[in-house]
Amino acid sequence: GQQLNQSPQSMFIQEGEDVSMNCTSSSIFNTWLWYKQDPGEGPVLLIALYKAGELTSNGRLTAQFGITRKDSFLNISASIPSDVGIYFCAGQLSSGGSNYKLTFGKGTLLTVNP
Amino acid sequence: NAGVMQNPRHLVRRRGQEARLRCSPMKGHSHVYWYRQLPEEGLKFMVYLQKENIIDESGMPKERFSAEFPKEGPSILRIQQVVRGDSAAYFCASSPGTALHEQYFGPGTRLTVT
Numbered sequence: 001g002q003q004l005n006q007s008p009q010s011m012f013i014q015e016g017e018d019v020s021m022n023c024t025s026s027s028i029f030n031t032w033l034w035y036k037q038d039p040g041e042g043p044v045l046l047i048a049l050y051k052a053g054e055l056t057s058n059g060r061l062t063a064q065f066g067i068t069r070k071d072s073f074l075n076i077s078a079s080i081p082s083d084v085g086i087y088f089c090a091g092q093l094s095s096g097g098s099n100y101k102l103t104f105g106k107g108t109l110l111t112v113n114p
Numbered sequence: 115n116a117g118v119m120q121n122p123r124h125l126v127r128r129r130g131q132e133a134r135l136r137c138s139p140m141k142g143h144s145h146v147y148w149y150r151q152l153p154e155e156g157l158k159f160m161v162y163l164q165k166e167n168i169i170d171e172s173g174m175p176k177e178r179f180s181a182e183f184p185k186e187g188p189s190i191l192r193i194q195q196v197v198r199g200d201s202a203a204y205f206c207a208s209s210p211g212t213a214l215h216e217q218y219f220g221p222g223t224r225l226t227v228t
Contacts, residue, residue, distance in 0.1 A: 004156070035219075042118070042205050042219030043157065088156055098170065100147065100212045104156030 003027055006089055006105030013079055014113050021108040022073040023089035031092040032065050032072040033102070038085045046087075047074070069094070079112050086110070116141065118208050118220035126226045127196045135191040135223045139208030146189045147217060148174075148181060151203040163189060196227045 006023045013019060023032070031050055035043035047058050049065035049072060056063055062075045072091070076083055089105040092098075119138040127133050139146050144165050149157040159173040163183035174181065178196075183189040193200055204223045209216040 006156075040123075040221070040224075042207075042221050044219070045217075090156070098162075100145070100162055100209075100217075101159045101170065101173075102149075102157070102217070104149075104158065106154070106156045 003093070003103055004089060004091065004105040006108055008108060009106070010109040010111070012111045012113065015079060015081060017079055019076040019079055019083075019110060020073060021087060021110075022071060023091075023105045024071040025091075026070065028069045028094040029072075029091035029103075030069075030094045030099075032063070033090045034061075034063050034072070034074045035088045035090060036085045037088060037107070043088060076110075079110075081112050081114050084110055084112050118143075118206055118218050120204075120206050120220035120223050122223060123221060124224045124226070126228060128228050129197055130195050133193040133196050133200070133225055133227075135193075135204050135206075135225070136188040137191070137206030137208075137220060138188040139206075140218055143208035143210050143218075145209045145212060146183050147207040147209075148189075148191050149205045149207065149219075151205060151222070153202075157205060160191075193225075196225075198227050201225055201227045 004023050004025050033048050034046045037043045047063040052069045053067050054065040060077045086107040086109050088107045090102040146163045148160040151157045161174045161181045162170040178194045180192045206220045207217040
């Protein structure tokens, strides 16, 4: 069943605003990944996190691996129209997982008004 | 270097027909993964293959679904006797090894069962 809760489900923001989204779980994860999916395309990896507490940036994107290993957040600063898309969190479960099997959240649909 | 290629991009089948989805991994990648994405859902792991071997098919329905990755040629996901519930986007990813951050996704095949 669904093991990752991603929120919010959707966001409508103005260009230039900052965005924050997060994923939580009742299970412990060893790795957190954040992907972006454009319409009609496959997911593209944005940021990978491997240690609890890790904070990693990729341009205007910043993501953190929660201390409890049960959550992660993604921030986008100074949004631009091309940030539009669906953002997914994904991870590798600590218990019963495999190092190749990703568990995905349901996604956050981001709309940026110019 | 070409990315992961999938074809067809769109496939329409009537109930009871067979669907064959093809995935050509990135050059040098010998690990292939198939995921399914239902509307407004995250991706769900189906199967993991290496050349000529199925490593983990725990996410794939036991009936009607099969996957292969032959020594030569693309990986094939085959769905026999399709039903409406099979309508989804099917994504293939490939990697040179099993490190999560090295999974690169293709653009997907959108299967519609009428």
